[in-house]
Amino acid sequence: MTKLTRRQFTLLGATALASAALPVFSFAQNGGKPKVVVIGGGAGGGTVAHQLASDAGDALDITLIEQNEEYTTCFFSNLYLGNFRTFDSITHNWDALTAMGVKKVTGKATGIDTSAKTVQLDDGSTHAYDRLVVAPGIDLIYDSVPGYSEADSEIAPHAWQAGPQTKLLKEKLDALEDGDQIVMVPPPNPYRCPPGPYERVSMMAHVLKEKGFREARIVILDPKPKFSKQGLFSEGWEKEYPGMVEWIGPDIHGGIKNVDAKAGTVETDFDTFEGALLNIVPAQKAGEIATAAGLTDDSGFCPIDAESMRSTMDENIFVIGDACIAGDMPKSAFSANSQAKVAANAIRADLTDARKFPARYANTCWSLIATDNDVKVGAQYAPADGKITSTASFISQTGEDPAIRAANYDESVAWYEAITKDIFGSA
Known part of the structure; x- marks a missing residue:
């Protein structure tokens, strides 16, 4: 090493x-x-x-x-x-x-x-x-995620350009209650990293665990079939946050069909996922x-x-x-x-x-x-x-x-x- x-x-x-x-x-x-x-x-x-x-x-x-x-x-x-x-x-x-x-x-x-x-x-x-x-x-390609827009980022923050968006995501995370669900849609490749989406999930889970939440969940609806350090993160989530984090790849969810930031939902071919907090990260360009x-x-x-x-x-x-x-x-x-x-x-x-x-x-x-x-x-x-x-x-x-x-x-x-x-x- x-x-x-x-x-x-x-x-x-x-x-x-x-x-x-x-x-x-x-x-x-x-x-x-x-x-x-x-x-x-x-x-x-x-x-x-x-x-x-x-x-x-x-x-x-x-x-x-x-x-x-x-x-x-x-x-x-x-x-x-x-x-x-x-x-x-x-x-x-x-x-x-x-x-x-x-x-x-x-x-x-x-x-x-x-x-x-x-x-x-x-x-x-x-x-x-x-x-x-x-x-x-980078700039964000907001419409790369169906239904998502720059205006929606004030409701479902991306926090991929640091500053006000970072604070907004933190405020929404800290306002969650036990039993609430976070739904993250990570970006496709290539993307700016850090802030890495899977480290972000870990830090969100850490906050929920420190609050003693037992029923809170984080669902990752990934457009990618795999991601960097996947084995390490999977091992870490199972050890540190058992039952809290679920990663779902495109072979299961079938693709993101629509994000409704106001309703707090992400629709896929597989199901519609509800979240008290949506963290949506679009594709990127220079x-x-x-x-x-x-x-x-x-x-x-x-x-x-x-x-x-x-x-x-x-x-x-x-x-x-x-x-x-x-x-x-x-x-x-x-x-x-x-x-x-x-x-x-x-x-x-x-x-x-x-x-x-x-x-x-x-x-x-x-x-x-x-x-x-x-x-x-x-x-x-x-x-x-x-x-x-x-x-x-x-x-x-x-x-x-x-x-x-x-x-x-x-x-x-x-x-x-x-x-x-x-x-x-x-x-």
Whole structure:
């Protein structure tokens, strides 16, 4: 089993950063600093801005465009639902990055003029770039679930974009009474994870169990015939929450026919399921700006060069995180952070005399099932045959020593502290 220490996490992608001490020279027109604009301040975009500000020093003009004043992480939001974290502990800002010289612009990017190399914002302003990083996360395809709409998410929350939706789901979970039923419809592949749907079920069950509820139930109506770490979750649910969690695959329910958020029902070919709480998570695609800029393909996500995270649609644009097609890598915060370091190295090589190092990527995903019962999966990756390919992997095993599962949780907490510093410049 691979164990990740905080030091090892900080050093991941070190070869992509080792050139920081080299002198840098601007090639921008009129003698100005090269301009880097980053759209999105999460695990991908925030990391790029931080890495460039740290390693390129005063050589680059860096602008971070983010529509929110604060950022609530989707990763660890399940632990907030399960009462393992406070909401404040998963909410961050970019003050440390602005102190490093990054220009934080609060606004929504609405267009990209690739000929003029400018980004347009919803207030009418434009920002010029020499290199652009697009890290907008995902958008939800609401009508991928029959009967569901964005308006319905205020009744049957998805909580797949953290912030108000996270709070709403928590409020509805805490309001349940014994005997109530939760019905979850997870998303089809590919989807942003975390927040993992099956960890979320575990955290919901944890809250119900801690309240002493004996009759509450959680039904999962999955559009997928199987899911990651299924054996580990099934073992955990049977051990920690016997009789509380029921997973039903498409071969049984036959497909979701209609969601009636107001009535609290999910209709399938097999039966109609009633829930005091519906958690409906639609299919996903790259964030809106990526589509508007023509960076997506027919999949709804953005193809990239595996050696650099450069868009295959435009050599001056890099796409990282949930919005990109990253081969074998999952759509996780760890993945986005790893991709950001590769992109930052490539951008410095483009705009300065910094050396470009071979791309290397990594990911680990932890899932908390119950107190001191944490499982994980992860891999190392490298470019091969035009895509990001797994070169080594690991996964927790069923029947593990409880001490290993407890150590996994401690490891995940250390990782959260490290990655948020990597993204935001401070915890």
